[in-house]
Amino acid sequence: MAKDQFVSQIADIETDFPQWYTDVVVKTKLVDYGPVKGTMVIRPYGYAIWENVQRELDARFKQTGVENAYFPLFIPMSFMTKEAEHVEGFAPEVAVVTHAGGAKLDEPLVVRPTSETIIGHMMGKWVESWRDLPLRMNQWCNVVRWEKTTRPFLRTSEFLWQEGHSVFATGEEAEAETLNMLRLYEEFAHSVLCMPVLTGRKTEKEKFAGAVATYGMEAMMHDGKSLQSGTTHYMGQNFAKAFGVQFTGKDGALQHGYTMSYGVSTRLIGALIMTHGDARGLVLPPPVAPVQVVIVPIASKKEGVLEACNALADRLKKAGVRVKLDDSDNSPGWKFNEWEMKGVPLRIELGPRDIESGKMTVFRRDTLEKQDCYLLADAEKAVEELLRQICEDLYARAETRMRERIVNADTLDELLKEVDGGNFVRAGWCGCRECEDKVKEFAQATARVIDKENTAKKCVVCGKPSLHTVFFARAY
RNA sequence: CGAGGCGUAGCGCAGUUUGGUAGCGCGCUUGGUUCGGGACCAAGAGGUCGUGGGUUCAAAUCCCGUCGCCUCGACCA
Numbered sequence: 001m002a003k004d005q006f007v008s009q010i011a012d013i014e015t016d017f018p019q020w021y022t023d024v025v026v027k028t029k030l031v032d033y034g035p036v037k038g039t040m041v042i043r044p045y046g047y048a049i050w051e052n053v054q055r056e057l058d059a060r061f062k063q064t065g066v067e068n069a070y071f072p073l074f075i076p077m078s079f080m081t082k083e084a085e086h087v088e089g090f091a092p093e094v095a096v097v098t099h100a101g102g103a104k105l106d107e108p109l110v111v112r113p114t115s116e117t118i119i120g121h122m123m124g125k126w127v128e129s130w131r132d133l134p135l136r137m138n139q140w141c142n143v144v145r146w147e148k149t150t151r152p153f154l155r156t157s158e159f160l161w162q163e164g165h166s167v168f169a170t171g172e173e174a175e176a177e178t179l180n181m182l183r184l185y186e187e188f189a190h191s192v193l194c195m196p197v198l199t200g201r202k203t204e205k206e207k208f209a210g211a212v213a214t215y216g217m218e219a220m221m222h223d224g225k226s227l228q229s230g231t232t233h234y235m236g237q238n239f240a241k242a243f244g245v246q247f248t249g250k251d252g253a254l255q256h257g258y259t260m261s262y263g264v265s266t267r268l269i270g271a272l273i274m275t276h277g278d279a280r281g282l283v284l285p286p287p288v289a290p291v292q293v294v295i296v297p298i299a300s301k302k303e304g305v306l307e308a309c310n311a312l313a314d315r316l317k318k319a320g321v322r323v324k325l326d327d328s329d330n331s332p333g334w335k336f337n338e339w340e341m342k343g344v345p346l347r348i349e350l351g352p353r354d355i356e357s358g359k360m361t362v363f364r365r366d367t368l369e370k371q372d373c374y375l376l377a378d379a380e381k382a383v384e385e386l387l388r389q390i391c392e393d394l395y396a397r398a399e400t401r402m403r404e405r406i407v408n409a410d411t412l413d414e415l416l417k418e419v420d421g422g423n424f425v426r427a428g429w430c431g432c433r434e435c436e437d438k439v440k441e442f443a444q445a446t447a448r449v450i451d452k453e454n455t456a457k458k459c460v461v462c463g464k465p466s467l468h469t470v471f472f473a474r475a476y
Numbered sequence: 477c478g479a480g481g482c483g484u485a486g487c488g489c490a491g492u493u494u495g496g497u498a499g500c501g502c503g504c505u506u507g508g509u510u511c512g513g514g515a516c517c518a519a520g521a522g523g524u525c526g527u528g529g530g531u532u533c534a535a536a537u538c539c540c541g542u543c544g545c546c547u548c549g550a551c552c553a
Contacts, residue, residue: 018547092552093552147552148551155553216553230553231553263553267553268553296512297511299511331513332511332514333511333512333514334513334514334515335513336512337513338514351511
């Protein structure tokens with residue numbers, strides 16, 4: 001009876017995936033809805049995940065020599081219009097401030113939807129000589145995009161992200177950086193989020209407004225839909241020309257720099273929820289889990305139980321584990337379900353029986369297996385080993401699922417059938433916009449990324465020779 | 477912006493067809509018994525029924541207006 005009530009708190013992942021997702025992010029107290037439509041309030045438990053993402057990613061950026069900086073939230077409207085494609089791409093979704101200080105502003109201010117323009121403006125001032133290059137910066141901030149429909153983490157009117165912006169003396173360097181950052185994201189997704197991704201170049205249609213080339217990282221969700229989880233853009237000289245980013249080269253000639261940018265957002269949290277989650281709720285990868293180990297005391301009023309739990313918690317804390325001792329007076333069963341729903345990777349139950357035998361009962365969230373073979377004396381080692389194993393298994397499971405659900409198609413009908421079945425479809429493409437639009441119209445699927453090799457022979461639409469082999473999927 | 481649905485206690489809902497004392501579950505508060513998979517008992521607090529007008533002896537319920545939210549279609553990290 002009580003069990004049924006718990007299960008019913010979260011929709012069925014198999015039959016009602018969108019509802020399941022909403023339940024998970026709200027009921028596990030990751031987020032709440034904000035008073036302004038389309039905004040979300042990230043609660044402490046959800047924000048702790050983001051902090052872990054930030055820490056891990058920031059460390060990687062710094063290793064490659066990228067420095068953090070901060071640029072203003074407000075961008076003069078005139079900046080936005082300097083790059084033609086850029087303004088066209090973002091105009092429909094920018095929020096504009098027209099009044100401030102009790103008066104109408106001479107020039108409206110755009111609330112940044114992304115910072116290429118204002119950073120381009122500053123780069124124009126900062127870059128004078130080849131000695132100033134490369135200039136590689138990143139900022140952690142919020143951006144606003146007035147989307148028509150929203151969903152927590154996946155698409156909100158305001159979201160948190162990281163945007164890196166760099167300028168180089170040559171196009172080759174900027175392009176290389178674009179690919180390096182894509183690889184960095186892929187490695188990060190693998191080792192921190194335990195999430196397999198497809199990476200590759202985007203088609204012209206899916207390209208960033210104002211870019212020469214866009215590369216993307218796509219993750220496969222439980223329902224077979226794709227989620228763009230990160231992008232890198234090579235801008236060529238487009239923004240450098242628009243904002244006068246010029247330098248004097250070694251040869252004394254004045255020339256424009258080459259810029260690139262890259263970003264990932266709080267959408268990553270949505271991606272990992274939908275990659276690893278199950279019928280009981282969240283399953284968090286240990287590197288980003290706010291709580292990696294929860295200790296649940298059993299018969300906590302019995303002598304010695306709480307003391308033993310506290311001692312274990314202290315030891316694990318010293319070993320660098322994010323550990324929580326749940327000494328609230330809820331019943332153990334309640335705690336089990338609560339922390340499982342919240343995705344804590346590992347639970348240790350400690351009661352009189354365990355203490356007497358010198359062992360601890362350990363429960364793995366990802367496999368739902370309970371084991372009592374671990375010695376209390378070796379707790380640090382056991383926990384470290386288990387968390388590492390969970391990472392590996394989470395990745396392997398998601399990777400297998402993705403691999404099994406990437407299929408080839410030679411015709412539009414096949415493509416539609418496979419996409420309907422929740423698959424990604426690998427198919428040939430002649431390279432023209434009409435055929436790409438046809439796929440969207442016929443199967444509601446879009447070109448996610450272009451495969452590294454062109455192995456298909458014919459375009460899935462028109463039958464002409466294939467220019468690229470493309471991964472098609474429905475997308476969030 | 478096109479189509480559909482919903483606004484009643486903190487949350488989830490019933491009540492509306494056929495007007496007649498404002499209800500249920502969960503949660504919350506207090507006390508007690510519990511504790512190895514969402515425990516139980518007892519007592520208690522909590523609502524201008526989204527909002528404005530109208531009909532009526534009487535409106536959550538009927539009529540007109542209005543606001544807000546959710547889902548699905550065109551854009552996006």
